[in-house]
Amino acid sequence: MATGASNFYELYRRSSIGGALTDTLDDLITQNNIDPQLAMKVLANFDRAIAEVLQDKVRSRLTFKASLDTYRFCDEVWTFQLKNVQFKMENGGALVTADRVKIVSCTAKPTGAAA
Amino acid sequence: MSNSQVGGVYQQIINDVIAASRVDFEEGGIDEAVLEQLKKGWQKKLSQQQLAVFPWDPKPDPPPAPTATAPAPQSIPGPSLPLHAANGNGYAQPQQPASQAVPMPMGQPTSDARIKTEPAVKIEPGMEGNQAPQPISQGDMNNIAQQRVIAQLQNQYGDRAAASINKLREQPGGGVAQPQNQQRMPNPSLPQVYPAQYQNNPQQQYRPNTLHNPAAHQQQQQRAAMANGQRPPHSQVDGASEDDDHVGILLHQARNGETTEVGRVEIDRMLHAQITARAKAMEGGGLMLPLKRTNKGKVVPYHKSVSNDGPSQFDGPDDDLKDEDIAGSDEDAINSDLDDPDDNVEDNEDDEEGGQIMLCMYDKVQRVKNKWKCVLKDGVLNVNGKDYVFHKATGEYEW
Numbered sequence: 228m229a230t231g232a233s234n235f236y237e238l239y240r241r242s243s244i245g246g247a248l249t250d251t252l253d254d255l256i257t258q259n260n261i262d263p264q265l266a267m268k269v270l271a272n273f274d275r276a277i278a279e280v281l282q283d284k285v286r287s288r289l290t291f292k293a294s295l296d297t298y299r300f301c302d303e304v305w306t307f308q309l310k311n312v313q314f315k316m317e318n319g320g321a322l323v324t325a326d327r328v329k330i331v332s333c334t335a336k337p338t339g340a341a342a
Numbered sequence: 343m344s345n346s347q348v349g350g351v352y353q354q355i356i357n358d359v360i361a362a363s364r365v366d367f368e369e370g371g372i373d374e375a376v377l378e379q380l381k382k383g384w385q386k387k388l389s390q391q392q393l394a395v396f397p398w399d400p401k402p403d404p405p406p407a408p409t410a411t412a413p414a415p416q417s418i419p420g421p422s423l424p425l426h427a428a429n430g431n432g433y434a435q436p437q438q439p440a441s442q443a444v445p446m447p448m449g450q451p452t453s454d455a456r457i458k459t460e461p462a463v464k465i466e467p468g469m470e471g472n473q474a475p476q477p478i479s480q481g482d483m484n485n486i487a488q489q490r491v492i493a494q495l496q497n498q499y500g501d502r503a504a505a506s507i508n509k510l511r512e513q514p515g516g517g518v519a520q521p522q523n524q525q526r527m528p529n530p531s532l533p534q535v536y537p538a539q540y541q542n543n544p545q546q547q548y549r550p551n552t553l554h555n556p557a558a559h560q561q562q563q564q565r566a567a568m569a570n571g572q573r574p575p576h577s578q579v580d581g582a583s584e585d586d587d588h589v590g591i592l593l594h595q596a597r598n599g600e601t602t603e604v605g606r607v608e609i610d611r612m613l614h615a616q617i618t619a620r621a622k623a624m625e626g627g628g629l630m631l632p633l634k635r636t637n638k639g640k641v642v643p644y645h646k647s648v649s650n651d652g653p654s655q656f657d658g659p660d661d662d663l664k665d666e667d668i669a670g671s672d673e674d675a676i677n678s679d680l681d682d683p684d685d686n687v688e689d690n691e692d693d694e695e696g697g698q699i700m701l702c703m704y705d706k707v708q709r710v711k712n713k714w715k716c717v718l719k720d721g722v723l724n725v726n727g728k729d730y731v732f733h734k735a736t737g738e739y740e741w
Contacts, residue, residue: 335703
C-alpha cells in the first residue's frame with residue numbers, strides 16, 4: 228500500500244504538528260542542512276504517518292453543535308465556518324467552546340489511506 | 343478526553359515520520375545527526391505551543407538554583423569590603439536602599455554605609471566643612487571607579503555582566519575612567535571632597551558630561567547645563583554633582599520621582615542625542631531653516647533616547663514640547679505604515695479563526711433546509727490553544 232505518499236492528503240500539514248514540522252524543515256533548509264527535495268519527502272512521510280495514526284490509534288469520539296456561518300464545497304473538499312461552537316468530548320465529557328472554528332474536510336471515500 | 347491522547351499520538355507520528363525519513367536521509371547522503379536535529383526541533387516547536395502534555399517534555403520544572411545565598415555574606419559588611427563582587431552572582435544588596443535614598447535631594451547622610459547616598463552630591467558649598475574632606479589621588483580614583491562600575495554592572499545585569507566585568511578587570515586603571523575625568527579633577531571652584539567612609543561606595547551619581555570626549559567637552563558642558571535646566575549655583579538636586587568626578591552610574595529621575603539607574607550605554611546614547619540635537623539647533627540657529635524644520639530637527643532626536651522611560655529630570659525646560667514633538671515624529675513614520683494595512687488585509691482571512699481549525703475527513707454531509715449534519719473522522723482540532731484528536735465526530739449546525 229505504501230506505493231507512494233502521494234495517495235495521502237496534504238491537508239494535515241496545516242495542523243499544529245504539521246506546521247511545527249514545516250517550520251523545522253524550513254530552519255534546516257535555511258541552515259543548508261538539507262535540500263528542499265528532502266524536505267518534501269519528509270512532508271510526504273508526514274502525510275502518510277498522520278493519516279495512519281489518526282485512523283489506527285485514535286479511538287475518541289467527539290460531538291459538536293454550532294451555527295454555520297459559511298459553507299463551501301469545492302473539489303470534494305468541504306469548508307465550514309462555524310460560530311459559537313460547542314465541542315463535547317465523549318469519554319472525558321469535557322466541554323469546549325469557541326467563537327469561531329473553521330473546518331476543512333476532505334472526502335474519506337476514495338483515498339488510498341484506507342487500503 | 344481526546345486532549346490527553348494528543349501527546350501519545352503526536353509522539354507516534356513523529357517517530358513514524360522520522361523512521362520513514364531515515365531512508366530518505368541516507369539516500370540523500372545527509373548525516374543522521376540532522377535527522378535527530380529535525381526531531382528535536384519539531385518536538386521543541388510543539389512544546390512551545392503548549393498544545394498538550396507531550397511525553398518528551400520534562401515533567402516538573404527544575405527548582406531554581408539558590409544563587410542569591412552565596413554572595414550575601416560578602417555584601418553585608420558594606421563599603422569597607424573591596425567591591426569586586428563574586429563573579430556571576432548577583433550583587434543585589436544595595437539596590438533597594440539606593441532607590442529610596444537618592445530622590446530626596448537634601449537627605450541627611452545616613453550612617454548606614456551600605457546605602458548609596460552620596461553626600462558629596464548633596465552638600466551645598468557652604469556645608470562642606472562639616473564633612474571630613476579627603477582628596478583622592480588620581481590612581482585611587484581610577485581604581486575605585488573600576489570597582490564601582492563592576493559592582494554596578496553586577497547589580498544591574500547580574501550574570502550577564504560577567505563578560506564585561508572580566509574585561510574591565512583586565513584593563514589596568516579601569517577602562518571607564520576616561521581622560522575627561524582627570525580633566526575635571528582639579529576643578530578649583532569646588533574642592534573635591536570625599537568622606538573617607540564613602541571611598542568604596544559602589545554607586546555614585548554620574549554626570550553625563552564626564553563621559554564626553556574632550557574636544558567638545560567645554561561646549562558640551564555648557565549646553566548640557568542649559569539643556570538640563572540646571573543652573574549650577576542653585577540647583578539642589580544635582581547641581582553639586584556637576585563638578586563631581588564620580589565614576590558610577592547616572593541616576594535617572596522620572597517625573598513621578600522614581601529613580602532608575604542608567605547604564606553607561608544609555609548615558610552615551612542620551613549624550614549623543616543631546617549633542618546632535620544641540621548641534622542641529624546651532625547649525626540652523628532657527629534662522630536659516632524654515633520654521634517647520636527647525637522645530638522638528640531640534641527637539642525630536644533630543645528626546646528620543648529618553649522617551650522610553652518617561653520624562654527625566656535632565657530635560658526640564660523642554661518638557662512641554664516633548665509630547666507634541668514625539669507625536670509628530672510618529673506621524674513622520676507613516677511611510678512604514680503604508681505597507682502594513684495591505685498585509686493585514688491578507689492575513690485577516692486566516693486570522694479570523696485565530697488558528698481554530700479542524701482538519702478531518704468527512705463520511706457524510708447532509709442538509710435538510712437550514713439544518714446540517716456531518717459525520718467526520720480522523721481529525722485534528724485546534725481550539726483555544728489546545729489540540730484534540732478524534733476518530734469520529736458528528737456535528738450539527740444551523741445555517
